Amino acid sequence: SKSGEAATAEETTSGETTSEEVAETKPLKVIHLVNGVLGDKSFFDSAERGVKKASEEFGFEYKTIEMGTDPAGWESGLADAAANEEYDIMIMGTWQMVGYLEAIAGKYPDKYFMIYDTAVTPDNCSNACSNVYSITYKQNEGSYVAGVYAGLMTKTGIVGVVGAQDIPVINDFIVGYTQGVKSVNPDYQVLLNYAGGWNDPAKGKEQALAMYQQGADYVFQVAGATGDGIFQAAQETGNYAIGVDSDQATIIKDTNPELAAVIATSMMKNVDNSLYRALKLHLEGTLPYGTSEALGIAEGGVGLAKNDIYDSLTPQDVKDKISQAEADVTAGTITVDTAF
Amino acid sequence: MSINLVLKGIFSALFLASVLRISTALILPALGGLITDLSGSINISLEGTMLVSAFTGVIVSGFSHNVWLGVLAGIAAGVLFSALLAYFHLYLGTNIILAGTALNILASGGTVFLLFMLTGDKGSSSTLASGVVPTVNIPIIKDIPFLGTVLSGHNIFVYGAFVLAFLINQLLYHTKFGVHLRAVGEDPVAATSVGINVRKTKFVTILVSGFLASLGGLNLSMAYLSSFQRDMTAGRGFIALAAVYLGGRKPWGTVLAAILFGIADALSNQLGTLNIPSQLVQMIPYAITIIALVVYGIRNQQKLIEQTKRFQERELARSKSEQQD
Amino acid sequence: MKKFFSNPTIREGLRIILAIGAALLLGFIITLFVSEDPIGAYKAFLTGPFTKFNRFGDWIEESITLILVGLSVAIAFKANMFSMGTQGQLVMGALVSGVVALYVPLPAVLRIPLALLCAMLAGFLWGLIPGYLKAQLNANEIVSTLMLNTIAIKIYDYFLVFHIKPEDAGYNVSEKFSVEGQLPSFIPNIPIFNKAYTLFTENTNITIMLYIVILAVIVAYYLVFKTPFGYKLRMIGSNMKFARYGGIDTKKTIILVFAISGVFGALAGAHLTMGIQHCIITNISISMAFEGIIVAILARNNPLYIPITALAYGYLRAGANIMERSSDMSREMISVIQALIILFVTAERILPTVQRVIEEKKEQTSNKENGTLSEGGSNEH
Amino acid sequence: MAPLVEMHNIVKIYSNGVVANNGVDFQLEKGEIHAIVGENGAGKTTLMKILYGSEQPTSGEILINGEPVVFKSPVDAMKKGVGMVHQNFMQIPSFTAAENVVLGHEPAKGVRLDKKKAIEVTKELSEQYGLFVEPTAITETINVGMRQRIEILKILYLGVEILIFDEPTAVLTPQETKDLFKAVRVLIEKGKTIVFITHKLREVKEISDRVTVMRNGKIMGTMKTADATKEGLARMMVGREVFLDIHKPAMKRGEKVMSVQDLSYVSETGRTMLRDLSFNLYAGEILGVAGVEGNGQTELVEVLTGLRVPASGRAVVDEIEVTGKTPREVRQAGVAHIPEDRLSNGLSLASSIDDNLIVDRFDKPPFKKGLVIDQKVVENNGKKLIKEFSILTPNGELPVSSLSGGNMQKVVVAREFSSDPKILIAAQPTRGIDVGATEFIRDQLVKKRTDGAAVLLVSADLSEVMSLSDRIITMFEGEITGVFPNASKVGEEELGYYMLGVKRQTAEEMEAML
Numbered sequence A: 001s002k003s004g005e006a007a008t009a010e011e012t013t014s015g016e017t018t019s020e021e022v023a024e025t026k027p028l029k030v031i032h033l034v035n036g037v038l039g040d041k042s043f044f045d046s047a048e049r050g051v052k053k054a055s056e057e058f059g060f061e062y063k064t065i066e067m068g069t070d071p072a073g074w075e076s077g078l079a080d081a082a083a084n085e086e087y088d089i090m091i092m093g094t095w096q097m098v099g100y101l102e103a104i105a106g107k108y109p110d111k112y113f114m115i116y117d118t119a120v121t122p123d124n125c126s127n128a129c130s131n132v133y134s135i136t137y138k139q140n141e142g143s144y145v146a147g148v149y150a151g152l153m154t155k156t157g158i159v160g161v162v163g164a165q166d167i168p169v170i171n172d173f174i175v176g177y178t179q180g181v182k183s184v185n186p187d188y189q190v191l192l193n194y195a196g197g198w199n200d201p202a203k204g205k206e207q208a209l210a211m212y213q214q215g216a217d218y219v220f221q222v223a224g225a226t227g228d229g230i231f232q233a234a235q236e237t238g239n240y241a242i243g244v245d246s247d248q249a250t251i252i253k254d255t256n257p258e259l260a261a262v263i264a265t266s267m268m269k270n271v272d273n274s275l276y277r278a279l280k281l282h283l284e285g286t287l288p289y290g291t292s293e294a295l296g297i298a299e300g301g302v303g304l305a306k307n308d309i310y311d312s313l314t315p316q317d318v319k320d321k322i323s324q325a326e327a328d329v330t331a332g333t334i335t336v337d338t339a340f
Numbered sequence B: 001m002s003i004n005l006v007l008k009g010i011f012s013a014l015f016l017a018s019v020l021r022i023s024t025a026l027i028l029p030a031l032g033g034l035i036t037d038l039s040g041s042i043n044i045s046l047e048g049t050m051l052v053s054a055f056t057g058v059i060v061s062g063f064s065h066n067v068w069l070g071v072l073a074g075i076a077a078g079v080l081f082s083a084l085l086a087y088f089h090l091y092l093g094t095n096i097i098l099a100g101t102a103l104n105i106l107a108s109g110g111t112v113f114l115l116f117m118l119t120g121d122k123g124s125s126s127t128l129a130s131g132v133v134p135t136v137n138i139p140i141i142k143d144i145p146f147l148g149t150v151l152s153g154h155n156i157f158v159y160g161a162f163v164l165a166f167l168i169n170q171l172l173y174h175t176k177f178g179v180h181l182r183a184v185g186e187d188p189v190a191a192t193s194v195g196i197n198v199r200k201t202k203f204v205t206i207l208v209s210g211f212l213a214s215l216g217g218l219n220l221s222m223a224y225l226s227s228f229q230r231d232m233t234a235g236r237g238f239i240a241l242a243a244v245y246l247g248g249r250k251p252w253g254t255v256l257a258a259i260l261f262g263i264a265d266a267l268s269n270q271l272g273t274l275n276i277p278s279q280l281v282q283m284i285p286y287a288i289t290i291i292a293l294v295v296y297g298i299r300n301q302q303k304l305i306e307q308t309k310r311f312q313e314r315e316l317a318r319s320k321s322e323q324q325d
Numbered sequence C: 001m002k003k004f005f006s007n008p009t010i011r012e013g014l015r016i017i018l019a020i021g022a023a024l025l026l027g028f029i030i031t032l033f034v035s036e037d038p039i040g041a042y043k044a045f046l047t048g049p050f051t052k053f054n055r056f057g058d059w060i061e062e063s064i065t066l067i068l069v070g071l072s073v074a075i076a077f078k079a080n081m082f083s084m085g086t087q088g089q090l091v092m093g094a095l096v097s098g099v100v101a102l103y104v105p106l107p108a109v110l111r112i113p114l115a116l117l118c119a120m121l122a123g124f125l126w127g128l129i130p131g132y133l134k135a136q137l138n139a140n141e142i143v144s145t146l147m148l149n150t151i152a153i154k155i156y157d158y159f160l161v162f163h164i165k166p167e168d169a170g171y172n173v174s175e176k177f178s179v180e181g182q183l184p185s186f187i188p189n190i191p192i193f194n195k196a197y198t199l200f201t202e203n204t205n206i207t208i209m210l211y212i213v214i215l216a217v218i219v220a221y222y223l224v225f226k227t228p229f230g231y232k233l234r235m236i237g238s239n240m241k242f243a244r245y246g247g248i249d250t251k252k253t254i255i256l257v258f259a260i261s262g263v264f265g266a267l268a269g270a271h272l273t274m275g276i277q278h279c280i281i282t283n284i285s286i287s288m289a290f291e292g293i294i295v296a297i298l299a300r301n302n303p304l305y306i307p308i309t310a311l312a313y314g315y316l317r318a319g320a321n322i323m324e325r326s327s328d329m330s331r332e333m334i335s336v337i338q339a340l341i342i343l344f345v346t347a348e349r350i351l352p353t354v355q356r357v358i359e360e361k362k363e364q365t366s367n368k369e370n371g372t373l374s375e376g377g378s379n380e381h
Numbered sequence D: 001m002a003p004l005v006e007m008h009n010i011v012k013i014y015s016n017g018v019v020a021n022n023g024v025d026f027q028l029e030k031g032e033i034h035a036i037v038g039e040n041g042a043g044k045t046t047l048m049k050i051l052y053g054s055e056q057p058t059s060g061e062i063l064i065n066g067e068p069v070v071f072k073s074p075v076d077a078m079k080k081g082v083g084m085v086h087q088n089f090m091q092i093p094s095f096t097a098a099e100n101v102v103l104g105h106e107p108a109k110g111v112r113l114d115k116k117k118a119i120e121v122t123k124e125l126s127e128q129y130g131l132f133v134e135p136t137a138i139t140e141t142i143n144v145g146m147r148q149r150i151e152i153l154k155i156l157y158l159g160v161e162i163l164i165f166d167e168p169t170a171v172l173t174p175q176e177t178k179d180l181f182k183a184v185r186v187l188i189e190k191g192k193t194i195v196f197i198t199h200k201l202r203e204v205k206e207i208s209d210r211v212t213v214m215r216n217g218k219i220m221g222t223m224k225t226a227d228a229t230k231e232g233l234a235r236m237m238v239g240r241e242v243f244l245d246i247h248k249p250a251m252k253r254g255e256k257v258m259s260v261q262d263l264s265y266v267s268e269t270g271r272t273m274l275r276d277l278s279f280n281l282y283a284g285e286i287l288g289v290a291g292v293e294g295n296g297q298t299e300l301v302e303v304l305t306g307l308r309v310p311a312s313g314r315a316v317v318d319e320i321e322v323t324g325k326t327p328r329e330v331r332q333a334g335v336a337h338i339p340e341d342r343l344s345n346g347l348s349l350a351s352s353i354d355d356n357l358i359v360d361r362f363d364k365p366p367f368k369k370g371l372v373i374d375q376k377v378v379e380n381n382g383k384k385l386i387k388e389f390s391i392l393t394p395n396g397e398l399p400v401s402s403l404s405g406g407n408m409q410k411v412v413v414a415r416e417f418s419s420d421p422k423i424l425i426a427a428q429p430t431r432g433i434d435v436g437a438t439e440f441i442r443d444q445l446v447k448k449r450t451d452g453a454a455v456l457l458v459s460a461d462l463s464e465v466m467s468l469s470d471r472i473i474t475m476f477e478g479e480i481t482g483v484f485p486n487a488s489k490v491g492e493e494e495l496g497y498y499m500l501g502v503k504r505q506t507a508e509e510m511e512a513m514l
């Protein structure tokens, strides 16, 4: 990836970089280790976006490495990056990297690590993970609101959700979503299906079509690139879908407005913002390494995408109820179940 | 969840329509796999060919705003891609399985690389408005209640797949080329001895197979879906290959095997919404295929046993009648 | 000149050098276009595995997996059974070895061998299925093994999600194996080896699997070329009718071929869980099983050559990974180069083709080498 | 006038170093029938393959009608009017007879094949030359005689002028051979020229105008057939005196070793191939099975050796029932088997000669030592048998595929004879074998029997059955039609009636003699 050079080229406004410990000797260099591949239009892409934005705004170099889908190469990918003198901060995501990170953090006490969508357990690190900052997201909270939305909007009383795989992170979405739907009407049905993979939009489409056929009119996609097919199924059958992780309608609105129009909203998991913020705090010298932060609705870590499409589709009373639900969750008057 | 919804789903015209759609994605490459197999080669790179065509079709139609240009380019790309397989295998002596595997890697990496170069996106072409081939509403049938939903309103590839199955059947059994192709596959030495150019025949067959696989790929990205996605073939090339053998290496058998798989897959999509572990539901198409193999095998054995039985009965009857004489 | 070319060893050597050279050159040309620092990128590719200890480890670890899956494939292919089933066997081996490593409360000296044995048994049993289908029902093995692969993966996931994963775990992964369930380093932890031990254990996961693999290669070689079973296997592979006529119990042998192929595939799975991951994890490196086909065919299904082809292919993969990590070359571009290398290195007639051109220039006589002979067809098939 | 074909100083060295032709000069006159004889591996097939373009000579030149030609492939040769009838049929098994006849040059209407035309053409040619075939029969299901005729029609369809027959009669029955010769004469009448490779000197005398003898890759001489004697030809071929007659000591019949009762067999296609067969086999005798090919002999042998499962009835060897058992169990009961189809059943072409020689014994001592096969023993076994059976090969490590057709057969014979069987079932044991080797194999058969083994001999060569057997049974349409307890006392004609089902003994008549 060449984004690093692009960033250095525009490096003019970096006067305010203040982190005393890091910036004095050499320019900061960040590495983003993707334990998969980019292009999912949601999770990893979002993380990448956040790092890129920070790099452009704060003027540091970064490199992204796609370590591929085979887990056998991940540990050594991390080890390689950590051992490389060049890099100061290593950013990675997902639970699959936790074990490797815990093992390596203590070996490089001078380096910084950030991990998103999961958290390390300090006891497992030789240095209590004092150089690791973890970010988790309360996707169950965001999904709860998405569920409330689907519940309020459905005309049939049946809604759906397609997950990529039967794994806890995905189930956390599903649990929250289901709770949200049922909070509107306990008799509403939530159809659930797993596509079995992250890269099979054709399968996603068939599953969504099956749900629409079974009577659903809103289907929430929690399946990465497979979700593309779900949008297309919605478009074809005149139903609606709910996107995930990023504001998926906005991403494609310009080039594919018809498809964007069926994505009523997206349950955003703001990995980008959270990484942007973490990098910012790092540069300011105030990032709380050694801790983990759980970002929910209150912290802006998750939430519905309230874009033009949402605005035009959603009646005012529904909008009000959504705001109410968000407030309830934030205030803690409603506790959202979790799959963890 | 509710079993009623599922049953309603399964016993509906839409279910059968979905079977047709899913099967089409397999029938086209499977026909390609079939003819190469009959010509004595094995085309492992169906998967890669589909991917290349799916990609090319989307990109070309996206940039040219012309669906048919996209389709043509997709076909050309697929045929050229399989020409690579043919050339390396037939002229440079690469083992065909290795060549096929290498080409699959090439296709998977190459499409993403080019996608990135052309659209700045690594995952999908969804930021590019690409073309979609038209669907066809069959005049009279479309108004027949159940049948209309099942048969009408599909994209042209769905109908194309069945037309092609018919044409491939004709090609194989009613044209010179088809006869030569099968002869080469069964006994290349004998074929050579009557002046059939084995290498050329295999070459052309692989190209035709590339053509069929390319339609399979275009079906995915320009009909079934309207975008390209990295590795969007998701193993269909291999399932297609399995359909060839499950179908007894016959055109209609292959089609039936693909449809069987389509039914099983559609079934698993419907059943998935029930509260059954997803891992088990996702096993259904594969388990059904195994069961089909077993049933087919047992039936063949049974046939032999029955023949023996019939013979014995016949003999018994004969000896009885002789005794009466 | 002609004499020189006709020596088979020199010919084969020349061919490989030429092919590798052509492939690398092509790769470099592509790199030139895509990379800002093509020389650096290519250097990383070619020398990568030797630049750092953990990279060296990567190469060896991966090669161990490749050897095992390669053996699994080679044994089936040698018998002319076109089995694609290594993936399923690997998954089953990973699951079963993991379960033993996780739950059986025995000391390491007992637990590890037990886990390996159970994995091998699981692979054996899993292999029996397509073997039985083939031998008894004449079911096509490509279909059955491809289907069984997916079924194995789903079984694996099912047990992991519903039975193995700790209730409160945030992800689909078992608990980490205790030390008794992990394969120990290939260097004994005794004072004289102290330094090496630390060096290797800290940077690599090269375990006693290294020795097991060496043993596996020898066993496989003997099995195929020296034992009565191997004789049966080879005869079935070259002419099934003859084998049956000659009194070989073809059905039993076919079933055993699949089962034994499964033993090696399952060992690869055990290597991944007990040696590399130290836990049962979803999406274990299942694509490796198909790389086994490449390794086996390159080795012409001879177990003795498999370590060579596996190390070479493993080097290619490791180098590619390192190039991606340490240069601006994208993962996809690297896989393109990788594919080209496979294509060229396996192009057996590259040399004859080049040679013919040379010879045709030299002597314009009509007396030329081959032409009609051997179309090469898919003889595996 | 120049001869039709001239081959000058042909040298052929195969890639494995075997010199198959070593400076051969060969001439073919227009309109003649030219026989080529020679030992197995003498280079006959190679020479003709060169003329047919399917092998390229290492050096030498070919002239047709005085013009030099270079054949890079059979297609080139066919264009110059040369066609070859291979002994290993060049046919696509799943195709119909007509499809095989027109293969490569199918009649078509536009893009669509004209299947009717193909059938018509086949019928026409078939009538024109008296070569009967069933145009719509599937090739793999029909008998060798008809397959042979398909092969001839195939090249006639291409309009060749020179027809090379490579051992066409090896698989034919006497009747079929007669028919073939008739057809050959028709061909000559129509102006064709014929090369005829055979090991049967009687046929040389009967059909050819001239004969060429080859030995060791060289031509020993060409002469008018009228001037040649069988003995002389044999001597020239082998380089020593050959006894064309069989020396057979008197039979000492021993105990009953095999009894077959009411054996029936139904083919996969549902046809009854064997019906209620019963007979006994005794130690020390050769029981010959005479029958026109396709009347159940193949099935009988394969049922008895465990390759096929009978529909009913049983065969017992030493109180052990062997029917329905695996070939392995049958072999364990002491039965050896020389199969009719050596390429597909009897040999693994890609494996070494040594490996081919141990398929029935690799897991017994001394071959199996501990857990492994002792390679030394395997090698020595190979050496010994190669020597004993004069298999022409540099060493035993070479693949069987590098042997000449006759030597391949010797590999099978060597293995089966050396297994020390109680019962030897020999199907077409001398098919395609040169006179010297035929003599050897026949001697060995007799020796086995004299040493106390029981031999069941199935052969399409009636004279072989008659001269070797002690007792003969005739088969017609899967049934035994007659038993002749004293083989030397039956006439060929008499047997012929039974083989064709014209005459038939009653069950009572046969009972005592079976």
Ligand SMILES: Nc1ncnc2c1ncn2[C@@H]1O[C@H](COP(=O)(O)OP(=O)(O)OP(=O)(O)O)[C@@H](O)[C@H]1O
Pocket: D014, D015, D016, D018, D019, D020, D038, D039, D040, D041, D042, D043, D044, D045, D046, D047, D392, D401, D402, D403, D404, D405, D406, D407, D432, D434
């Ligand atoms: N393809 C081949 N490769 C190597 N050697 C061969 C090949 N074909 C034949 N030979 C060898 O060449 C020699 C001549 O074989 P050829 O087939 O011409 O003999 P032949 O006279 O036809 O014998 P037969 O009577 O047994 O058919 C033999 O030694 C044989 O082993």
Ligand SMILES: Nc1ncnc2c1ncn2[C@@H]1O[C@H](COP(=O)(O)OP(=O)(O)OP(=O)(O)O)[C@@H](O)[C@H]1O
Pocket: D040, D045, D086, D087, D088, D166, D167, D170, D349, D401, D402, D403, D404, D405, D406, D407, D431, D432, D433
């Ligand atoms: N599959 C094969 N691979 C390699 N060589 C072969 C193969 N089949 C036959 N040959 C070689 O080709 C030569 C000619 O074979 P062919 O069967 O035509 O011989 P033939 O002389 O007709 O046989 P026979 O003497 O047994 O009647 C043989 O000498 C043999 O060595």
Ligand SMILES: [Mg+2]
Pocket: D044, D045, D046, D166, D404, D405, D406
């Ligand atoms: Mg010959």
Ligand SMILES: [Mg+2]
Pocket: D040, D045, D167, D404, D405, D406, D432
């Ligand atoms: Mg011969």
